[in-house]
Amino acid sequence: MTRGTVSVMEGSMAVAKAVKACRPAVISAYPITPQTHIIEMLAQMVAQGELEAEYVRADSEFSAASVVAGASATGVRTYTASASQGLLLMTEVLYYLAGARLPVVLTGTNRQVSVPLGLQPDHRDTMSFRDSGVIQLYVENVQEAYDTHLQAFKIAEDHGVLLPTMVCMDGFVLTHVVEPVRILDQVDVDGYLPPYEPVHYLTPERPSVFGSYTDDANTLEFYYLLQQAVLGAKAKVELAARDFRAAFGRSHGGLIDSYGAEDAEVVVIAMGSTVGTLREAVDVLRREGAKVGLIKVRCFRPFPAEEVRQAASGADAVAVVDRAMSFGFQGVLATDVKAALYDAPAANRPVVMGTMAGFGGREVTIDTVREIVKVARQALDGHLPAPDDSNFIGLKPELLPVAGPG
Amino acid sequence: MIEIRIHGRGGQGAVLAAELLVHAAFAEGKFGQAFPAFGGERRGAPVQAFVRLDKSPVRVRYRVYRPDYVVILDRTLPDMIDVLDGLRPDGVVLIDSARPPATLSWSADAPVYAIPATAIAMEVFGQPLVNPAMLGALAAITSEISLLSIQDAFQRRFPGSLGEKNGLAAQMGYDHVLKPDVLPVRVTRSPHVRGVGQASAPDAGLGAPGHPLHFGLVVAPRTSLAYPTGGWRYARPAVDADICNGCGLCVAFCPDSSLTIVEKQAIVDYMYCKGCGICSKVCSRGAIAMMSEEG
Ligand code: SF4
Ligand code: SF4
Numbered sequence: 001m002t003r004g005t006v007s008v009m010e011g012s013m014a015v016a017k018a019v020k021a022c023r024p025a026v027i028s029a030y031p032i033t034p035q036t037h038i039i040e041m042l043a044q045m046v047a048q049g050e051l052e053a054e055y056v057r058a059d060s061e062f063s064a065a066s067v068v069a070g071a072s073a074t075g076v077r078t079y080t081a082s083a084s085q086g087l088l089l090m091t092e093v094l095y096y097l098a099g100a101r102l103p104v105v106l107t108g109t110n111r112q113v114s115v116p117l118g119l120q121p122d123h124r125d126t127m128s129f130r131d132s133g134v135i136q137l138y139v140e141n142v143q144e145a146y147d148t149h150l151q152a153f154k155i156a157e158d159h160g161v162l163l164p165t166m167v168c169m170d171g172f173v174l175t176h177v178v179e180p181v182r183i184l185d186q187v188d189v190d191g192y193l194p195p196y197e198p199v200h201y202l203t204p205e206r207p208s209v210f211g212s213y214t215d216d217a218n219t220l221e222f223y224y225l226l227q228q229a230v231l232g233a234k235a236k237v238e239l240a241a242r243d244f245r246a247a248f249g250r251s252h253g254g255l256i257d258s259y260g261a262e263d264a265e266v267v268v269i270a271m272g273s274t275v276g277t278l279r280e281a282v283d284v285l286r287r288e289g290a291k292v293g294l295i296k297v298r299c300f301r302p303f304p305a306e307e308v309r310q311a312a313s314g315a316d317a318v319a320v321v322d323r324a325m326s327f328g329f330q331g332v333l334a335t336d337v338k339a340a341l342y343d344a345p346a347a348n349r350p351v352v353m354g355t356m357a358g359f360g361g362r363e364v365t366i367d368t369v370r371e372i373v374k375v376a377r378q379a380l381d382g383h384l385p386a387p388d389d390s391n392f393i394g395l396k397p398e399l400l401p402v403a404g405p406g
Numbered sequence: 407m408i409e410i411r412i413h414g415r416g417g418q419g420a421v422l423a424a425e426l427l428v429h430a431a432f433a434e435g436k437f438g439q440a441f442p443a444f445g446g447e448r449r450g451a452p453v454q455a456f457v458r459l460d461k462s463p464v465r466v467r468y469r470v471y472r473p474d475y476v477v478i479l480d481r482t483l484p485d486m487i488d489v490l491d492g493l494r495p496d497g498v499v500l501i502d503s504a505r506p507p508a509t510l511s512w513s514a515d516a517p518v519y520a521i522p523a524t525a526i527a528m529e530v531f532g533q534p535l536v537n538p539a540m541l542g543a544l545a546a547i548t549s550e551i552s553l554l555s556i557q558d559a560f561q562r563r564f565p566g567s568l569g570e571k572n573g574l575a576a577q578m579g580y581d582h583v584l585k586p587d588v589l590p591v592r593v594t595r596s597p598h599v600r601g602v603g604q605a606s607a608p609d610a611g612l613g614a615p616g617h618p619l620h621f622g623l624v625v626a627p628r629t630s631l632a633y634p635t636g637g638w639r640y641a642r643p644a645v646d647a648d649i650c651n652g653c654g655l656c657v658a659f660c661p662d663s664s665l666t667i668v669e670k671q672a673i674v675d676y677m678y679c680k681g682c683g684i685c686s687k688v689c690s691r692g693a694i695a696m697m698s699e700e701g
Contacts, residue, residue: 008425008432034444116623119444141465172444173467178425179439180463181570276465361444363468401618 002249004184011142011174012037014181015081015107015167018149021053021189022105025076028056028067032086033119035109039081043045061086065093072102073210075201077153081107083171085114087125089133098133099163099226100211103156103196104164105149108136110272110323111171112360120361121170123272123324126333127300135165135224135233136298136300140275142181145169150184150193151240157196161233168300170273184248189318192247247404254305258311260286264293266376267312267350271297271338274357274364278321281369292373293338297333305340312341313348317376323358330354330390352381357393368393408550409470411455413489414479415638417449419537423477424455426457426541426563430555434596439464445518450680452487459550473497477544479523479536482699486637490514500543502536506592517590519547521579530575538572542579553580559654635662639681641696645672649693656685656694 009017015038019027027046029039045051054071058064061082066076082090087108097104108126112118126136135155139145148167156165169175184192200208214222238254245251260282261267270278275296285292295311297304312318316339322331329335334354341349353376358364371393410427414420421442428438436459443454456470471492478489478501490499490513499516501507502523512518523539530538538560543554553576560572582588652670664679665672672685672693686694 006432008429008438010425170467172441176442176444177439177467178428180428180437273467276467280465365468365471366466399619401621 002182003188004182004248006180006182008036008178008180009142009143009357010176010178011169011181012176014142014183015149015175016041016045017168017183018146019079019105020045021184021186022079022084022150022193023051023077023154023190024053024079024105025193026054026056026068026071026078027066027073027080028058028060028071028078029080030061030064030086030377031267032061032083032111034111034121035081035083035086035107037175038107038109039116042079061089062093065090065097068104068106069093069097069102069286071102072097072104073100073202075196075198075203077157077196078104079106080104081109083109084111084125088113088128091128094129094134094164095107095132096211099222101162101200101229102164103153103162105152105156106166107149108166108168109171109175109339110168118361119172121173121273121323122359123168123322123332126166127324129166130301130332133163133230134301135161135163135230136168137165137237137298138168138271138300138358139174139298140252140273140296142174142177142179143250145174146183146186147179147248147250147252150189151237151244153196154193154240154243155233155236158233158236159197159199161229161236162199162241163229168272172296173273182250188247191242206238214377230302234299234304237299237302242286253296253298255297255299255302256307256311257298259294259296260296261293261311263291263312264314265291265316265380267293267295267315267318268321268369269295269308269312269318269333270296270358271300271333272323272358274321274323277364277366278369281366285370285373292369292371300333303336305336305343308337308340309344311365312337312350313344316352317351317380319353319355319372319376321355321357321364321372325356325359331356351376351379353391355391355393359392362394407458407460408462408474408548409472410459410477410544411470411473412455412457412477412479413483413487414453414455415449415483415640416451416453418453419535420453420455422563423479423537423541424457426537426559427457427459427551428545429503429559429562430541430551433555433558434552436461437463443469445580449590451635452483452637459515465640475500475539475544475548475621478502479540481505482637484511484513488513490516498547499593500540500547502540506528507593507599509598509624510593511596512593513595515592516592519543519583519588519590521582523575523579526575526578526582530571530578535572535575538575539579539582542581543583545576546580546583553577608658635678635680636675636677639676639679640699641681642699643674643679643681643685643694644685644697645674646693646695647671647677649691650689651691651693653690656689659684 010157022267056067068080072078110121113124120271241254324332331354412420416560424440428440433437438459458464476499481503499518503520504522507518507520523536526539527535557573561569657665664675
């Protein structure tokens with residue numbers, strides 16, 4: 001049942017191959033580290049005639065997003081990718097795509113947002129689309145990045161969904177890593193992902209308007225419909241993963257994936273490439289006698305509240321590893337996990353501890369996880385007055401100003 | 407699992423070496439992971455690449471902090487950065503050097519193989535492409551990976567005669583290690599090693615001791631003084647005092663402000679000169695010659 005051929009390649013190449021296999025009609029992008037390799041490879045595939053698509057080199061990310069918006073509105077499959085400031089420059093258009101229900105697939109190669117100027121991966125860039133209506137899937141390794149791009153088109157283009165879908169992969173850690181990945185044959189991809197059949201599209205035969213004016217008489221209802229669509233995508237994310245498993249024999253989870261969470265006292269919740277390290281850490285810490293488990297949030301929007309609640313409610317403590325922060329409040333994922341667990345019966349509602357780890361690209365190692373679990377246990381044993389909601393793990397006090405600004 | 411850290415300079419192929427190791431291991435049925443340290447890559451700047459090889463898929467996703475093997479593609483690097491940082495107690499070091507390892511700067515005690523990779527490369531390619539000889543030597547030292555797999559990996563990447571040359575250089579690196587008189591030299595920590603963090607002046611730059619971050623990351627000018635980019639240099643400009651008339655043309659063109667005129671003579675600041683050679687090109691009197699840094 002395991003199909004395709006395994007070979008060793010860079011993460012960006014695997015993504016380019018996945019996108020190519022999905023046969024997009026229009027690709028438009030503007031280069032930004034660490035997305036560059038993906039779009040370079042796609043541009044080359046188009047130039048060499050391996051991929052029959054229109055590749056539009058745009059003059060900015062805003063233009064690139066606008067190009068795919070326009071192309072998608074004509075009823076064809078489209079793709080773009082960006083990171084960091086580049087994604088933020090796409091912001092206006094991404095909101096538009098969600099509202100106009102245009103199923104563009106894009107890759108967010110996660111990178112910190114300036115200031116400070118830097119190249120390290122964290123989730124501030126993609127997480128800023130939390131409230132846009134864009135579906136977001138976070139992947140943990142190159143194989144999942146490849147597989148999830150195929151699934152993303154299927155989810156986005158489902159007639160019950162029709163929403164832009166973003167595959168989020170940590171920059172460098174996943175875009176620039178070279179590792180074995182199983183690439184499917186075109187015929188198998190075609191079997192899994194049928195050609196896109198648009199419901200509404202621009203055509204001279206049947207003139208129509210996208211994104212027309214509304215007022216307070218009907219905007220509320222429009223938002224209601226959008227909420228129904230995004231919520232409805234939950235089932236489709238699961239379905240796309242199930243179909244994928246049935247066809248190709250592997251799965252990375254649907255909305256979530258859990259590892260050793262069933263009987264765990266401390267459950268760590270995370271997204272993206274740190275999940276791989278956390279899997280290893282669960283094995284290591286369990287050998288050391290600590291009952292630790294892991295929940296991977298694979299689909300961040302729509303948020304799998306029910307699934308997280310069920311998977312985590314047996315634990316005594318939940319530690320959320322957050323790579324994005326809502327400044328002035330707490331880690332973005334931690335907020336959602338707490339909201340999800342609020343509805344758990346009080347008897348099995350674990351203590352939730354937010355931790356900022358992997359934030360700003362600071363690496364999460366096995367020792368980092370050991371530290372997080374230790375703090376979570378202290379919180380459980382009542383040695384901490386209250387779990388701090390924004391534990392900055394590994395903070396270097398010597399770098400902090402003695403007095404505040406001013 | 408074995409963990410390898412490769413130190414090189416931008417353009418030297420450290421990342422390619424890491425990648426080819428994973429290809430070679432994969433051909434032997436092993437799993438692996440290779441990735442670069444992330445930063446603004448520049449030619450000549452010190453770079454690192456990391457490799458993990460294992461019997462099962464590699465799951466962890468962080469830099470190699472505790473290497474079993476350290477491979478150093480440039481013999482000047484131990485002077486600039488702490489290449490031995492985190493080396494496991496039973497770890498082994500390979501360095502491209504024709505000089506005895508004991509004469510180099512080390513931050514810790516470790517067994518070091520000196521591989522004449524540049525010499526081998528000059529013989530085979532006529533260019534200092536050190537990767538194949540270093541990887542061939544690694545194959546001889548570790549049982550984790552065979553020479554044949556490494557040669558195949560090069561051949562697949564560079565089909566034809568270039569691949570064959572790479573294979574030959576790998577063989578020569580391999581053979582060198584197997585010579586009866588070639589043994590790892592146990593080096594000891596040398597007092598003059600500058601070590602990590604000190605490659606930059608210790609008392610300046612972002613986040614240096616005693617310099618907490620400004621709340622808006624606003625910094626004073628000239629913080630780049632903390633980064634002595636002279637370490638990136640392959641070639642050094644040498645000014646011939648008899649020819650130079652102090653016209654100052656080179657000063658205007660130096661992209662790193664590494665030239666000054668003192669008493670009608672151009673003086674190079676080798677702490678920061680990156681060896682780009684622009685000064686040598688623009689000097690109308692031909693007063694500046696570019697000399698190989700290795701001598
Ligand atoms: S350009 Fe040549 S002659 Fe003029 S100062 Fe520089 S080295 Fe001397
Ligand atoms: S080689 Fe000459 S121009 Fe280039 S950095 Fe050095 S001094 Fe400046």
